[in-house]
Amino acid sequence: MPRWKPDAAERLETAALELFGEQGFERTTIAEIADRAGLTQRTFFNHFADKREVLFRMGPDLERALVAEISAGDADLPALDTAVRAMGVVADEMLEIRRDAAKRRYSVIAANPELLERELGKNAALTEAIADALNSRGCDPESAFITAAAAMLAQQTALRAWTRPGETRTLRELLQHSVRALRTTVGAS
Amino acid sequence: MPRWKPDAAERLETAALELFGEQGFERTTIAEIADRAGLTQRTFFNHFADKREVLFRMGPDLERALVAEISAGDADLPALDTAVRAMGVVADEMLEIRRDAAKRRYSVIAANPELLERELGKNAALTEAIADALNSRGCDPESAFITAAAAMLAQQTALRAWTRPGETRTLRELLQHSVRALRTTVGAS
DNA sequence: CTAGGTGATTTCAGCTTGTGCAATCACCGT
DNA sequence: ACGGTGATTGCACAAGCTGAAATCACCTAG
Numbered sequence: 001m002p003r004w005k006p007d008a009a010e011r012l013e014t015a016a017l018e019l020f021g022e023q024g025f026e027r028t029t030i031a032e033i034a035d036r037a038g039l040t041q042r043t044f045f046n047h048f049a050d051k052r053e054v055l056f057r058m059g060p061d062l063e064r065a066l067v068a069e070i071s072a073g074d075a076d077l078p079a080l081d082t083a084v085r086a087m088g089v090v091a092d093e094m095l096e097i098r099r100d101a102a103k104r105r106y107s108v109i110a111a112n113p114e115l116l117e118r119e120l121g122k123n124a125a126l127t128e129a130i131a132d133a134l135n136s137r138g139c140d141p142e143s144a145f146i147t148a149a150a151a152m153l154a155q156q157t158a159l160r161a162w163t164r165p166g167e168t169r170t171l172r173e174l175l176q177h178s179v180r181a182l183r184t185t186v187g188a189s
Numbered sequence: 190m191p192r193w194k195p196d197a198a199e200r201l202e203t204a205a206l207e208l209f210g211e212q213g214f215e216r217t218t219i220a221e222i223a224d225r226a227g228l229t230q231r232t233f234f235n236h237f238a239d240k241r242e243v244l245f246r247m248g249p250d251l252e253r254a255l256v257a258e259i260s261a262g263d264a265d266l267p268a269l270d271t272a273v274r275a276m277g278v279v280a281d282e283m284l285e286i287r288r289d290a291a292k293r294r295y296s297v298i299a300a301n302p303e304l305l306e307r308e309l310g311k312n313a314a315l316t317e318a319i320a321d322a323l324n325s326r327g328c329d330p331e332s333a334f335i336t337a338a339a340a341m342l343a344q345q346t347a348l349r350a351w352t353r354p355g356e357t358r359t360l361r362e363l364l365q366h367s368v369r370a371l372r373t374t375v376g377a378s
Numbered sequence: 379c380t381a382g383g384t385g386a387t388t389t390c391a392g393c394t395t396g397t398g399c400a401a402t403c404a405c406c407g408t
Numbered sequence: 409a410c411g412g413t414g415a416t417t418g419c420a421c422a423a424g425c426t427g428a429a430a431t432c433a434c435c436t437a438g
Binding site for chain 1: 268269302305306307309310313331332334335336338339342346367370371372374375376
Binding site for chain 2: 393394395396397403404405
């Protein structure tokens with residue numbers, strides 16, 4: 001018999017997701033989360049830097065996959081197409097199968113300003129990572145950043161639609177739709 | 190003789206700006222800020238909802254001015270041009286004269302992840318406000334949001350350059366430069 | 379086989395953030 | 409003079425977060 005049940009971080013995450021959904025983010029205390037996971041408050045902070053961080057475990061994986069996919073892309077494509085193509089691949093491989101979980105998670109985040117702020121911070125960091133990856137492929141820093149931000153804008157627009165109730169199109173399809181909308185909107189001079 | 194010295198909020202803001210610059214955001218306590226402003230911790234929270242909020246007093250003014258300028262703009266212009274024109278006006282009237290203060294403020298914010306997150310939140314709210322204003326002028330919601338976000342991207346890019354040491358161009362000039370960069374980057378298919 | 383190291387967890391004590399509530403006190407209009 | 413107003417304050421307290429030391433199943437070298 002192991003000293004402790006495994007996957008403490010994962011148990012904390014699901015407990016937090018449940019409680020945030022049941023009673024809201026502000027109304028649930030760290031002690032409650034830890035209790036439901038069979039752990040203590042202090043242990044929560046051994047796994048997560050703060051209360052919000054518990055909902056962002058997947059971030060690093062997504063970022064690694066996305067950057068890798070950008071670096072592996074066709075070198076002749078324009079920068080924006082490279083980024084968007086990589087996002088499509090990651091969407092298919094890592095996101096599409098978790099649509100339900102993503103909806104739950106997003107509804108919790110959207111209901112809490114603090115969590116929304118944290119998500120914006122993560123997105124900003126991801127934008128920088130994308131810009132760096134594009135930069136490594138010969139794009140100048142300014143264009144790389146603008147391209148990365150444009151791609152993220154399309155991605156976020158697509159994600160919003162993808163997690164809307166009743167929406168059936170895949171994230172990839174919605175992503176391509178968003179990119180078209182962005183091109184017409186910005187392109188019209 | 191008045192019961193209290195005037196401009197408590199402003200005094201708290203400058204005290205906070207000084208202390209954050211001297212010892213960093215996390216290392217300065219609310220009590221310190223209040224002390225330097227000749228007030229108490231409790232009074233700080235009467236003026237600002239939390240520790241970060243003290244650096245975002247100007248936000249509402251900027252938003253009002255920007256939205257008003259968008260609503261007052263030429264109805265025939267494409268949406269993105271409307272937004273960018275309004276930003277140029279606000280830049281000239283409210284920002285250009287405070288370049289030094291803006292630099293100081295931005296360097297403090299950039300040095301602290303928590304403040305950066307809060308700024309991203311404020312920017313997201315501003316983006317929504319711009320989108321609403323464009324929507325009221327006949328733009329459909331999706332295009333309005335994408336346009337607003339694109340304009341904010343140009344604005345943020347310009348602001349970064351504007352607060353860089355040694356940069357002498359005006360914010361308006363940098364804004365137009367950013368818009369051009371965005372159009373070439375996104376336009377290239 | 380066993381002694382000692384490892385690492386996740388816990389306990390505890392403490393600081394800081396943020397809030398609710400009641401009290402203070404100059405100022406203002408009547 | 410007198411009561412209302414509003415900015416400020418003191419007090420008490422919940423909750424977030426941290427550092428240091430203690431615990432204890434598990435692993436591994438000898």
